[in-house]
Amino acid sequence: MDTLSYKTVSANKATVTKEWVVIDATDQVLGRFASRIALILRGKHKPSYTPHVDCGDNVIVINADKVRLTGKKMTEKVYVRHTGYPGGQRFATPKELLTRKPLAVVEHAVKGMLPKNRLGAELFRNLFVYTGPEHPHEAQQPKEIHLNEI
Numbered sequence: 001m002d003t004l005s006y007k008t009v010s011a012n013k014a015t016v017t018k019e020w021v022v023i024d025a026t027d028q029v030l031g032r033f034a035s036r037i038a039l040i041l042r043g044k045h046k047p048s049y050t051p052h053v054d055c056g057d058n059v060i061v062i063n064a065d066k067v068r069l070t071g072k073k074m075t076e077k078v079y080v081r082h083t084g085y086p087g088g089q090r091f092a093t094p095k096e097l098l099t100r101k102p103l104a105v106v107e108h109a110v111k112g113m114l115p116k117n118r119l120g121a122e123l124f125r126n127l128f129v130y131t132g133p134e135h136p137h138e139a140q141q142p143k144e145i146h147l148n149e150i
Contacts, residue, residue, distance in 0.1 A: 013054070078092070107129055
C-alpha cells in the first residue's frame with residue numbers, strides 16, 4: 001500500500017487560488033444571505049479548504065440596500081453600539097441604518113459570521129459592498145454567481 005497517497009495537503013498563501021465573485025442582494029433574506037457570503041469568504045466551498053488560511057474568494061455584493069428582513073425585524077431588531085463615553089450607548093433599527101448607512105446592515109451581518117481573530121479581520125477585507133448595481137471591480141473580471149448554485 002502506498003502511504004504517500006494518503007498525505008493531507010494543507011493550502012498556504014502561495015498555493016491558494018482566489019477568485020472574484022459578484023452576488024446580487026436583491027430580495028435576499030439577510031441572515032441566509034450573510035451566511036452564504038461568509039462561507040465563500042472563508043473558502044469552505046472549495047476542496048482545498050484549510051481552516052487557518054485565507055483561501056476564500058473576494059466577494060462583491062451589489063444592491064445591498066435591497067436586502068430583505070423577515071417578520072418585524074425591520075422595526076424591532078436593535079443594533080447596539082457604544083461611543084466610548086459614559087452614557088454613550090446608542091441604538092438603531094435596521095430601518096434607520098438602511099437610510100443612514102445602507103451598507104452597514106450587510107457588513108454587520110457578515111462580520112458577525114466570520115472568526116473573531118486576525119484571520120476574520122483579513123477575510124472581512126475581501127468583502128466589497130455597494131448599494132447600486134455598479135461596482136468598480138470590472139478589471140478583476142468577476143463572475144456572477146447565484147447563492148443556490150453553491
